[in-house]
Amino acid sequence: MARYAMVxxxxxxxxxxxxxxACKTENKVPEGLNRDWVVEATQGTYPKLETExxxxxxxxCSNATCxxxxxxxxxxxxxxxxxVLVDPNKCTGxxxxxxxxxxxxRLIMHPEGYIDKCTFCHHRVEKGMDPACVSACxxxxxxxxxxxDPNSExxxxxxxxxxxxxxxxxxNDPNVYYLI
Amino acid sequence: MLEEIxxxxxxxxxxxxxxxVWNWQISVYLFLGGLTAxxxxxxxxxxxxxxxxxxxxxxxxxxxxxxxALSLGMTTLFLDLSHKLFVWRFYTTFQPTSPMSYGAWILxxxxxxxxxxxxxxxxxxxxxxxxxxxxxxxxxxLLDWLEVRRRAIAWMALPIAVGLGIYTGILLSAFSARPFWxxxxxxxxxxxxxxxxxxxxxxxxxxxxxxxxxxxxxDIGLIVAEMLIVALLLVNLSTGARPQLEAxxxxxxxxxxxxxxxxxxxxxLLVPLLLESFELRGLMRRVAVIAPVLVLVGGYMLRVIxxxxxxxxxxxxxxxxxxxxxxxxxx
Ligand code: SF4
Ligand code: SF4
Numbered sequence: 001m002a003r004y005a006m007v008x009x010x011x012x013x014x015x016x017x018x019x020x021x022a023c024k025t026e027n028k029v030p031e032g033l034n035r036d037w038v039v040e041a042t043q044g045t046y047p048k049l050e051t052e053x054x055x056x057x058x059x060x061c062s063n064a065t066c067x068x069x070x071x072x073x074x075x076x077x078x079x080x081x082x083x084v085l086v087d088p089n090k091c092t093g094x095x096x097x098x099x100x101x102x103x104x105x106r107l108i109m110h111p112e113g114y115i116d117k118c119t120f121c122h123h124r125v126e127k128g129m130d131p132a133c134v135s136a137c138x139x140x141x142x143x144x145x146x147x148x149d150p151n152s153e154x155x156x157x158x159x160x161x162x163x164x165x166x167x168x169x170x171x172n173d174p175n176v177y178y179l180i
Numbered sequence: 181m182l183e184e185i186x187x188x189x190x191x192x193x194x195x196x197x198x199x200x201v202w203n204w205q206i207s208v209y210l211f212l213g214g215l216t217a218x219x220x221x222x223x224x225x226x227x228x229x230x231x232x233x234x235x236x237x238x239x240x241x242x243x244x245x246x247x248x249a250l251s252l253g254m255t256t257l258f259l260d261l262s263h264k265l266f267v268w269r270f271y272t273t274f275q276p277t278s279p280m281s282y283g284a285w286i287l288x289x290x291x292x293x294x295x296x297x298x299x300x301x302x303x304x305x306x307x308x309x310x311x312x313x314x315x316x317x318x319x320x321x322l323l324d325w326l327e328v329r330r331r332a333i334a335w336m337a338l339p340i341a342v343g344l345g346i347y348t349g350i351l352l353s354a355f356s357a358r359p360f361w362x363x364x365x366x367x368x369x370x371x372x373x374x375x376x377x378x379x380x381x382x383x384x385x386x387x388x389x390x391x392x393x394x395x396x397x398x399d400i401g402l403i404v405a406e407m408l409i410v411a412l413l414l415v416n417l418s419t420g421a422r423p424q425l426e427a428x429x430x431x432x433x434x435x436x437x438x439x440x441x442x443x444x445x446x447x448x449l450l451v452p453l454l455l456e457s458f459e460l461r462g463l464m465r466r467v468a469v470i471a472p473v474l475v476l477v478g479g480y481m482l483r484v485i486x487x488x489x490x491x492x493x494x495x496x497x498x499x500x501x502x503x504x505x506x507x508x509x510x511x
Contacts, residue, residue, distance in 0.1 A: 017188040020188045032191065032192075032193070033192055033193075034188070034190045034191075034192055037188045037190040038188040039184055039185065040184070040185050041182065041183070041184040041185075042182075042183045042184075042185075043182045043183075065355070065356055065357055068277035068278065069277070069278050069279075069280070069354070069355065070275065070278055071270055071275055071278045071280035071281040071283075071284060072266075072269040072270060072272075072273055072275065072281075073273050073275055074269070088263075089266065090266065090269050090273075091263050091266060091269070092261050092263050092264075092266050092267050092269050092270060093261045093262030093263030093264065093266070094260070094261055094280060095201040095202060095260075095262065096278070096280050098194075098195065098199070098201045099199065099201060099202065099355055099357065099358060099491060100355055100356075100357050101357055102356070102357035102494065102495040102496065103495075103496055104195055104196075104199060104494065104496060106195075107192040107193075107195060108192075108193060108194060108201070108262055110193070112263065113261075113262035113263040113264070114262070114263045114266075115262075115263075166496070167495045167496060169421075169495070170356065170357065170495055171356065
């Protein structure tokens with residue numbers, strides 16, 4: 001499986017939410033829905049507080065429970081990569097995938113009723129471009145690329161910087177990394 | 181302290197602030213699926229054992245209720261689908277990793293076997309239908325042929341009944357994302373509860389006194405088994421890791437305690453257990469309808485609690501500061 005990863009530098013992120021706006025514009029996400037979002041995590045006791053900003057989205061898990069639970073094959077790994085997509089023509093709207101995602105990363109697309117989610121902008125990736133959120137980030141804190149290529153920017157960052165993924169204990173093998 | 185808040189607007193409908201993509205439609209479906217399993221199981225069991233004397237209704241009349249209950253359940257399941265026109269997609273594929281896909285196909289297996297089961301008992305179970313049957317060409321011959329094979333048909337029905345009953349639990353327990361569901365105990369729990377509601381329904385409808393007390397006795401055994409599994413489930417949750425402990429806390433003092441202990445354990449298990457044992461001793465015969473009705477209510481409450489609480493349990497917890505109502509004020 002060719003593994004695409006997103007690597008996000010929490011030390012640079014300022015929580016401006018440009019990634020959220022870029023996604024909505026690029027993917028024409030209907031009003032009121034979000035494929036990505038920003039979390040502010042504060043840790044410690046006053047006055048020793050630490051704050052981290054994280055831009056979050058679907059983790060395009062290598063072991064995606066949303067895909068294994070889908071009864072129709074509508075949720076699938078795109079072209080043998082880890083990018084998880086939904087085929088609207090196969091989706092029944094049973095919502096098993098929404099319940100199956102430990103990161104609550106999926107949403108019901110209104111008004112049609114099929115399930116929608118972050119696509120890692122595969123339509124841009126196909127053309128060799130970065131996802132819209134990555135391109136839009138004013139602090140350049142987001143990086144995108146192939147994990148299998150040891151020389152890619154993401155592989156190099158993960159080799160040299162301390163990092164984490166969200167709730168690795170889910171066993172889903174998420175592919176959005178946070179530099180800490 | 182660790183506090184995580186969403187600082188961008190995220191109020192994806194049915195996902196924020198807590199997941200609630202599945203509502204009463206799914207609880208009703210899981211309840212009726214279990215009830216159907218109970219109906220098919222006991223009608224087939226009495227047929228296999230040739231209990232026409234002791235359990236005339238269960239052996240001959242009961243099977244007809246199966247497809248009625250299941251069709252109602254499948255209707256509510258259909259109501260839940262948000263992309264309804266594509267419902268046929270369940271049947272253009274089989275997904276070996278998805279319990280829901282197994283379920284879709286078990287439902288398809290159920291109907292033909294159930295129809296055979298009904299036809300093979302129709303004349304005995306519903307004598308009023310006999311004159312009409314005579315008017316349909318070839319139907320009496322078909323029924324003759326099926327009646328001889330009633331036992332063989334019942335043997336086919338038994339595994340389908342057990343499969344249907346246990347699948348409704350496995351469907352939920354396969355979700356690793358929802359800590360409350362993610363235990364193998366849910367399959368047996370839903371199976372036993374489904375059988376118990378099936379036995380209660382039979383006790384409720386049967387006219388024959390001996391048959392009523394037979395199914396009351398069966399139901400007592402099933403209620404005791406169900407209580408045991410519930411106890412194991414509580415032990416399992418309250419000795420688990422953080423996500424399970426959070427789920428257990430909702431039952432032990434948290435927001436679901438009243439519903440769980442009151443509506444399910446007390447009203448749905450303990451009270452009917454007491455009433456049914458009184459009944460066997462010849463006490464309170466006149467209120468004998470109450471116990472089976474409570475068992476049915478309890479069975480439904482179990483599905484409601486499982487569906488609602490399960491969705492609330494999760495690995496990730498954000499406080500969402502975003503209040504979508506405020507947006508309206510900007511207009
Ligand atoms: S984050 Fe959720 S929706 Fe995305 S691949 Fe993983 S399980 Fe599926
Ligand atoms: S809602 Fe659609 S994509 Fe999700 S599990 Fe059901 S059929 Fe698959």
